[in-house]
Amino acid sequence: MTFSAESWLVHAGGSAVPGEPVTPPLVLATIFHSQGEPGPGYGYGREGNPTWTALEAALGQLEQGEAVVFASGQAASMALMLALAKGRSRVVLPADGYYGARVLADRLRPHGAEPFPVDQQDLAAVKDALTGAPALLWAETPTNPLLRVADLDRLGELAREAGAPMIVDNTVATALLQRPLDWGAAASLYSLTKASSGHSDVILGAVVSRDAGLLAEVRSWRSSGGGAPGAQGSRSWRWGGRPSPARAG
Numbered sequence: 001m002t003f004s005a006e007s008w009l010v011h012a013g014g015s016a017v018p019g020e021p022v023t024p025p026l027v028l029a030t031i032f033h034s035q036g037e038p039g040p041g042y043g044y045g046r047e048g049n050p051t052w053t054a055l056e057a058a059l060g061q062l063e064q065g066e067a068v069v070f071a072s073g074q075a076a077s078m079a080l081m082l083a084l085a086k087g088r089s090r091v092v093l094p095a096d097g098y099y100g101a102r103v104l105a106d107r108l109r110p111h112g113a114e115p116f117p118v119d120q121q122d123l124a125a126v127k128d129a130l131t132g133a134p135a136l137l138w139a140e141t142p143t144n145p146l147l148r149v150a151d152l153d154r155l156g157e158l159a160r161e162a163g164a165p166m167i168v169d170n171t172v173a174t175a176l177l178q179r180p181l182d183w184g185a186a187a188s189l190y191s192l193t194k195a196s197s198g199h200s201d202v203i204l205g206a207v208v209s210r211d212a213g214l215l216a217e218v219r220s221w222r223s224s225g226g227g228a229p230g231a232q233g234s235r236s237w238r239w240g241g242r243p244s245p246a247r248a249g
Helices: 005-011 050-062 073-084 099-107 123-131 152-162 212-225 231-241
Strands: 066-070 090-094 114-118 135-140 166-169 187-191 205-209
Touching (some): 050 066, 050 205, 050 231, 066 073, 066 212, 073 099, 073 135, 073 166, 073 187, 073 205, 073 212, 090 099, 090 123, 099 114, 099 135, 114 123, 123 135, 135 152, 152 166, 205 212
Parallel strands (some): 090 114, 090 135, 135 166, 166 187
Antiparallel strands (some): 066 205, 187 205
């Protein structure tokens, strides 16, 4: 049976066990009972929380991947840049893209990764930027705030040809309208603060990927960098509002 995106948003991450709550409970604990030796369960609140797990399950299902949620879209962007820019000398990003991503890329400059803004509708310019040096392709479509649309199919091809991982900021379109992982993106990036929530009452971010190694690295940066979301916001986004295509568009 194939479920719609709306069905995944309503049901994924929840439980259909008789006697259990329809919506997962809000877990406010910052520490959990020790398991003795380190294991897969919950231990410290910065490492994981059952409320995040339910939200991540819902977000991951929309792109048939796995999600990692963050305290903000900027925190998610920083973890991705730190995980993927290592050993690369360029971050090729849209000249008209989200300002916060350009600020982050500029701060990587002292560590060897130079921000390289290009018009991502100019595919020849993108190709030149990617072949000039080991690079990370940071795409965004539609862009914020000009809503310019890039050709994800061709960008994915150019990234593969250059051996460059491609990240797609999918905040504006959301996974209801576009699944960047299907176009070859290593990860999709979301500021859930914006259209995905729709109520202007939540600050959250997320990374979605099908690459187990990248997911592990991103989770590590979330933990060591402290970009962990609060349980209240995680539950408010997922079950307090239940996003719809009308809100997410």
